[in-house]
Amino acid sequence: MTSRTGLREQKKQATREALRAAALRLALERGPDNVRVDDIAEAAGVSPRTYNNYFSSREQAIVAAVTREREARVAAAVADRPDGVGLADAVIEAIVDQYTASDAPGRDALLLITTRPALRDAFIDTTAAIEHPLTEAIAERLGDGDPHTARVLAASVAAAVRVALKQWLQTTASSSTASGLVVPSGSLPDLLHTTLAPLRPALDAAEQRALHHRHH
Amino acid sequence: MTSRTGLREQKKQATREALRAAALRLALERGPDNVRVDDIAEAAGVSPRTYNNYFSSREQAIVAAVTREREARVAAAVADRPDGVGLADAVIEAIVDQYTASDAPGRDALLLITTRPALRDAFIDTTAAIEHPLTEAIAERLGDGDPHTARVLAASVAAAVRVALKQWLQTTASSSTASGLVVPSGSLPDLLHTTLAPLRPALDAAEQRALHHRHH
DNA sequence: GCATAAATTTGCGTGCACGCAAATTTGCGC
DNA sequence: GCGCAAATTTGCGTGCACGCAAATTTATGC
Numbered sequence: 001m002t003s004r005t006g007l008r009e010q011k012k013q014a015t016r017e018a019l020r021a022a023a024l025r026l027a028l029e030r031g032p033d034n035v036r037v038d039d040i041a042e043a044a045g046v047s048p049r050t051y052n053n054y055f056s057s058r059e060q061a062i063v064a065a066v067t068r069e070r071e072a073r074v075a076a077a078v079a080d081r082p083d084g085v086g087l088a089d090a091v092i093e094a095i096v097d098q099y100t101a102s103d104a105p106g107r108d109a110l111l112l113i114t115t116r117p118a119l120r121d122a123f124i125d126t127t128a129a130i131e132h133p134l135t136e137a138i139a140e141r142l143g144d145g146d147p148h149t150a151r152v153l154a155a156s157v158a159a160a161v162r163v164a165l166k167q168w169l170q171t172t173a174s175s176s177t178a179s180g181l182v183v184p185s186g187s188l189p190d191l192l193h194t195t196l197a198p199l200r201p202a203l204d205a206a207e208q209r210a211l212h213h214r215h216h
Numbered sequence: 217m218t219s220r221t222g223l224r225e226q227k228k229q230a231t232r233e234a235l236r237a238a239a240l241r242l243a244l245e246r247g248p249d250n251v252r253v254d255d256i257a258e259a260a261g262v263s264p265r266t267y268n269n270y271f272s273s274r275e276q277a278i279v280a281a282v283t284r285e286r287e288a289r290v291a292a293a294v295a296d297r298p299d300g301v302g303l304a305d306a307v308i309e310a311i312v313d314q315y316t317a318s319d320a321p322g323r324d325a326l327l328l329i330t331t332r333p334a335l336r337d338a339f340i341d342t343t344a345a346i347e348h349p350l351t352e353a354i355a356e357r358l359g360d361g362d363p364h365t366a367r368v369l370a371a372s373v374a375a376a377v378r379v380a381l382k383q384w385l386q387t388t389a390s391s392s393t394a395s396g397l398v399v400p401s402g403s404l405p406d407l408l409h410t411t412l413a414p415l416r417p418a419l420d421a422a423e424q425r426a427l428h429h430r431h432h
Numbered sequence: 433g434c435a436t437a438a439a440t441t442t443g444c445g446t447g448c449a450c451g452c453a454a455a456t457t458t459g460c461g462c
Numbered sequence: 463g464c465g466c467a468a469a470t471t472t473g474c475g476t477g478c479a480c481g482c483a484a485a486t487t488t489a490t491g492c
Contacts, residue, residue, distance in 0.1 A: 052479060
């Protein structure tokens with residue numbers, strides 16, 4: 001059992017996955033504008049009302065196919081960096097990894113997302129989801145000196161990622177229309193690095209403060 | 217004329233203001249749940265469809281009565297600080313000022329907002345609006361060395377403000393229910409200060425880099 | 433097994449956001 | 463003043479999010 005009573009949680013995740021898959025498949029087949037939430041629900045074998053028990057907007061399900069549990073993976077990636085590397089490197093590299101790793105699996109889905117504005121917005125909104133896991137991961141590394149700091153830093157990092165994605169989607173949207181099937185890589189890793197760079201001092205300072213406090 | 221052809225823009229602002237006022241008045245009179253967008257539109261003397269040309273959600277109009285043009289004021293406040301004060305102080309103090317100054321005018325409206333979850337969310341979302349003006353204000357102070365940096369810093373500051381507001385609304389919601397008419401001041405200024413503090417190093421570093429570049 | 437409690441799904445109703453195109457209003461040159 | 467172009471308002475239709483309560487499914491104690 002994952003959290004509560006096994007079969008319940010299992011079926012819930014199965015339903016969620018079925019909705020994700022159905023949403024993505026239908027969106028790719030017909031184009032995202034020709035997919036109604038009723039279609040997705042029917043394809044997943046649940047009632048339309050149930051769809052909205054899992055996703056609060058039509059776009060969320062489609063985007064979720066690309067996003068998966070990136071939130072959890074980012075947090076885990078931060079936690080897994082050895083204590084030797086600084087907080088800034090741990091956070092930045094973890095994020096870059098997670099956002100470049102997912103380029104391969106859903107290439108076509110990403111292409112779809114970059115096309116439609118509504119999907120782009122939904123995709124950009126997913127950066128908010130990494131905030132809470134990231135808060136805990138940072139708090140862990142900072143040793144829980146001040147819970148406020150971790151929250152602010154995580155929120156700032158998430159905001160920076162959002163800025164980077166926005167920029168990336170903006171530039172790639174205008175450059176990929178001509179050639180057609182160009183994978184929209186405007187070097188997202190580089191963009192993430194430069195975008196997160198200004199936050200480095202804040203992360204370093206928080207780390208120093210934490211060390212100072214720990215040494216009493 | 218403000219931007220284009222005077223009377224046009226004037227009437228638009230008048231309509232926007234009428235909608236704001238009507239939304240707030242009705243919300244205060246009947247309670248926010250008993251106000252339909254049709255009612256607001258009727259009270260403002262426009263069609264319901266026009267309402268959505270101005271506000272994209274029912275809550276926005278109500279919240280806008282408290283928010284007004286805080287975006288512009290924040291940016292102006294940052295720009296108005298003398299060049300002597302550092303970037304961090306300029307930004308932080310400007311924000312604290314703007315968010316404490318507006319406590320007085322809409323005390324009752326704020327009380328209303330803190331009560332209903334939907335309004336709280338809409339209120340918190342308004343922090344996103346300060347991002348663009350703040351970007352320009354920061355870029356101005358940094359001397360336009362790197363436009364990326366200003367965007368990231370502004371986004372981070374906005375994110376931090378959002379965190380602070382969230383915290384504030386959360387704590388005051390649980391402490392004000394008992395006594396009833398307590399003005400929800402959990403010392404928002406203090407909270408803003410502590411929440412923005414972790415970003416100070418990032419702002420300072422950006423400023424140093426800008427100075428360094430300017431001196432060649 | 434079985435009854436009972438808890439959680440999830442479902443149907444229904446309401447209000448809402450928004451695209452679209454026709455109608456109305458405003459600005460501007462003459 | 464007058465007519466033309468542009469912007470704004472408006473009505474309409476569609477799809478959607480979500481509260482609510484009944485129905486169904488799942489877990490647990492006995």
